[in-house]
Amino acid sequence: QSALTQPPSASGSPGQSVTISCTGTSSDVGGYNYVSWYQQHPGKAPKLMIYEVSKRPSGVPDRFSGSKSGNTASLTVSGLQAEDEADYYCSSYAGSNNRYVFGTGTKVTVL
Amino acid sequence: QVQLVQSGAEVKKPGASVKVSCKVSGYTLTELSMHWVRQAPGKGLEWMGGFDPEDGETIYAQKFQGRVTMTEDTSTDTAYMELSSLRSEDTAVYYCATDNWNYLVYWGQGTLVTVSS
Numbered sequence: 001q002s003a004l005t006q007p008p009s010a011s012g013s014p015g016q017s018v019t020i021s022c023t024g025t026s027s028d029v030g031g032y033n034y035v036s037w038y039q040q041h042p043g044k045a046p047k048l049m050i051y052e053v054s055k056r057p058s059g060v061p062d063r064f065s066g067s068k069s070g071n072t073a074s075l076t077v078s079g080l081q082a083e084d085e086a087d088y089y090c091s092s093y094a095g096s097n098n099r100y101v102f103g104t105g106t107k108v109t110v111l
Numbered sequence: 112q113v114q115l116v117q118s119g120a121e122v123k124k125p126g127a128s129v130k131v132s133c134k135v136s137g138y139t140l141t142e143l144s145m146h147w148v149r150q151a152p153g154k155g156l157e158w159m160g161g162f163d164p165e166d167g168e169t170i171y172a173q174k175f176q177g178r179v180t181m182t183e184d185t186s187t188d189t190a191y192m193e194l195s196s197l198r199s200e201d202t203a204v205y206y207c208a209t210d211n212w213n214y215l216v217y218w219g220q221g222t223l224v225t226v227s228s
Contacts, residue, residue: 001173003155036214038156045206045221046148046156051214089156093213097170099146100158100215 004029004090004103011109012080020106022073022090028101030071034093037066037075041086049088050075077108085110113137115207115219122225128195131222133207135188144210145190147181149203150221157203159192161210197226 005023012018022029022037029035035053038046048057050066053073063078073092077084090103118132135143146161160171160181169181180193190207205222208215 032213034213038215045218046208046215047218048214048216051211057216091156091158091214096163096165097173098158099161099163099170099210099213100148102148102156102158105155 001028001094001098001101004092004101006088006090006103006106008104009107009109011111012077013111014080014082016080017076017078018080018108019074019076020088020090020108022075022092022103024071024073024092024094024101026071028071028092028094028098029068029073029090032093033068035066035068035073036091037064038089038091039084039086040089046089080110082110084108113143113209113217115209115217117205117207117219117222120223120225122227123197125198125226125228127197127226128193129197129224130191130193131205131207131224133190133192133219135190140183140185140188140190145181145183146208146210146215147179147192148206148208148215150206151200151203154203159205194224197224199226202226 010018037050040046053068054066094101114136116134144162147159182191207219209217
């Protein structure tokens, strides 16, 4: 099972929006509504930001939103803030023996 | 609120085994489905395996089958991940995380395992 494809980097100025793509196949992203997104600051554990494509856990700002079209999922961060600067990973269910396939990761920089 | 506290950093020689622990508080281990994810230095996340509540068995990523064993001690609410035949490519931070039907909610702080001769 190959990793999902994400752009290595994305950036935006404070207050702007940035969108990160996550491209897979019909066997993972396109086949299930089980896409999740994780934020990871340097030296820290990942944090769940979005689950089941577009749902936000309690405590996650509504500036974070998720969507999916075909084999590509997307995470949008609106109203960028300095603390949003981090690595972001998508993940998708890919079958009973591939519960989590992760993306390659995207480093978001707040300019 | 679930808290996961992992054991400390380890240094191992190639060919050895390592066993990382993950102590649960706030819930009992029987109420949770524990999974393990690793991250090599400067690299992305990689799922290793975890408990599947649908069939009550532990499932392992194909890449690690035969080399990894995930166990639980419900008397102490502690999960374990043991990786054998270590090689330099296994140098990574290993995380335990709770699975909630295809998304990982709570994460441990990570355990750095360094494999070096």
